[in-house]
Amino acid sequence: MKKGIWQEFDGYEEIAEEIEFSFKAGKERSFDRLMAGQYIRQLHPRQLKLRIVDVIAETASTKTLRLAPVDALLPPFLAGQYIPLFLEINGIRTSRPYSISSQPRQTGYYDITVRRVPDGLVSNYLMDRIKTGDQLDSAGPQGNFHYNPLYHDKHMVCIAGGSGITPFMSMIREIVECGLDRTVTLLYGNRQPDDIIFHEELERISARFDNITYIPVIEKPGKTYTGACGFINAALIREILGSMSDMTFFLCGPQGMYEFCLPELESLGIEKRKIRKEMYGPPDNICDHQGWPSQIEAEDRFEVKILDGRTISVRARDPLLVSLENEGILPPSICRSGECSMCRVKVLSGKVFQPAGTPVRKSDTQFGYVHSCISYPLGDLEIML
Numbered sequence: 001m002k003k004g005i006w007q008e009f010d011g012y013e014e015i016a017e018e019i020e021f022s023f024k025a026g027k028e029r030s031f032d033r034l035m036a037g038q039y040i041r042q043l044h045p046r047q048l049k050l051r052i053v054d055v056i057a058e059t060a061s062t063k064t065l066r067l068a069p070v071d072a073l074l075p076p077f078l079a080g081q082y083i084p085l086f087l088e089i090n091g092i093r094t095s096r097p098y099s100i101s102s103q104p105r106q107t108g109y110y111d112i113t114v115r116r117v118p119d120g121l122v123s124n125y126l127m128d129r130i131k132t133g134d135q136l137d138s139a140g141p142q143g144n145f146h147y148n149p150l151y152h153d154k155h156m157v158c159i160a161g162g163s164g165i166t167p168f169m170s171m172i173r174e175i176v177e178c179g180l181d182r183t184v185t186l187l188y189g190n191r192q193p194d195d196i197i198f199h200e201e202l203e204r205i206s207a208r209f210d211n212i213t214y215i216p217v218i219e220k221p222g223k224t225y226t227g228a229c230g231f232i233n234a235a236l237i238r239e240i241l242g243s244m245s246d247m248t249f250f251l252c253g254p255q256g257m258y259e260f261c262l263p264e265l266e267s268l269g270i271e272k273r274k275i276r277k278e279m280y281g282p283p284d285n286i287c288d289h290q291g292w293p294s295q296i297e298a299e300d301r302f303e304v305k306i307l308d309g310r311t312i313s314v315r316a317r318d319p320l321l322v323s324l325e326n327e328g329i330l331p332p333s334i335c336r337s338g339e340c341s342m343c344r345v346k347v348l349s350g351k352v353f354q355p356a357g358t359p360v361r362k363s364d365t366q367f368g369y370v371h372s373c374i375s376y377p378l379g380d381l382e383i384m385l
């Protein structure tokens with residue numbers, strides 16, 4: 001038999017013998033492997049208990065929750081990643097992802113910064129009912145929205161909308177606190193000046209560090225406002241950046257911001273590979289989405305039959321995952337944006353709407369799997385969990 005390269009390594013014989021002994025004994029007896037497993041679980045825990053150690057009011061509609069570990073070390077993360085929170089509110093068990101706004105070398109706590117969404121289940125709960133000392137369930141940090149020196153230019157153009165500032169705050173804090181060799185131009189859109197989160201800190205940082213430029217852009221300014229106004233469009237980006245070579249664009253914010261800003265970047269000739277976009281949850285109003293069948297109304301109701309015999313009534317405008325959770329049926333979920341695949345269900349009959357660009361694997365489509373967090377019923381369905 002051909003010899004594998006690993007057989008050349010020092011200690012191969014001893015390890016092979018130990019593995020053979022462990023198999024014969026019917027048990028995993030390797031101390032090293034147990035230790036490695038423990039270490040991996042510490043870095044990527046399935047469950048992480050966090051205690052609120054501080055609640056910081058940022059704006060009238062936004063609070064930062066400072067979260068310290070209850071019984072373990074905090075796993076490390078990359079600036080830009082998020083943590084999922086698992087909660088039970090009014091009898092409904094659900095989860096939501098929140099980007100970490102503190103910087104990664106701060107290892108004692110994670111900050112998350114939450115903005116109230118009108119009628120939103122979790123954001124209102126976190127804003128109104130959570131207090132210092134409460135515990136929250138989470139899992140380790142997740143997500144691919146972070147700087148990667150192999151692919152991204154040192155000059156990052158960050159375009160944020162509303163609460164979409166949070167991953168950029170983590171990146172900017174890390175750059176200035178750790179002296180990283182990176183340049184950031186941040187364009188931060190909000191409806192009114194009072195809505196801007198972290199305004200004073202961003203102004204302080206950009207005044208002190210030449211490599212950080214901060215441009216707030218206000219959609220509906222008062223008469224006395226003198227800064228950039230309107231939307232973050234191609235003309236403003238060109239005026240601020242001049243030549244746009246050797247820059248990577250990072251976008252994070254509500255769906256409407258992507259729908260407006262992505263064509264603007266395209267009109268400037270920015271290549272797709274130079275644009276990174278964070279998933280930021282399901283669209284606000286799916287019925288306004290391109291491709292939504294006009295004959296189906298938001299409040300239309302359908303039946304979903306689950307293979308185990310249960311049948312539930314669902315609303316067209318709600319993602320399938322939300323309808324299942326409302327009935328106490330809990331597919332696992334992490335990103336709630338179609339990215340992580342945790343919430344997959346198999347559609348045995350019927351049709352669902354998935355917004356264009358939903359990242360579904362080819363094999364999933366082939367075998368009828370959909371991401372329930374970003375799939376909307378277009379009629380009666382039969383599904384398998």
Ligand SMILES: Cc1cc2nc3c(=O)[nH]c(=O)nc-3n(C[C@H](O)[C@H](O)[C@H](O)COP(=O)(O)OP(=O)(O)OC[C@H]3O[C@@H](n4cnc5c(N)ncnc54)[C@H](O)[C@@H]3O)c2cc1C
Pocket residue numbers: 082096097098099100112113114115116117118119120121122123124143163164166167254278279280281282283284285335336337
């Ligand atoms: C990777 C990732 C990171 C995120 N990081 C943050 C963060 O740092 N801070 C933060 O505040 N939020 C963040 N979010 C959004 C957050 O996960 C929730 O979606 C948000 O708090 C609303 O949840 P809710 O339960 O209050 O609203 P829901 O009950 O889920 O929604 C109620 C209604 O509001 C609409 N809606 C849902 N989300 C939004 C929204 N963001 N803006 C406008 N309308 C919405 C829905 O379509 C629905 O009609 C992030 C989302 C993702 C995917």
Ligand code: FES
Pocket residue numbers: 332333334335336337338339340341342343344371372373374
């Ligand atoms: S929860 Fe991640 S794809 Fe649905």
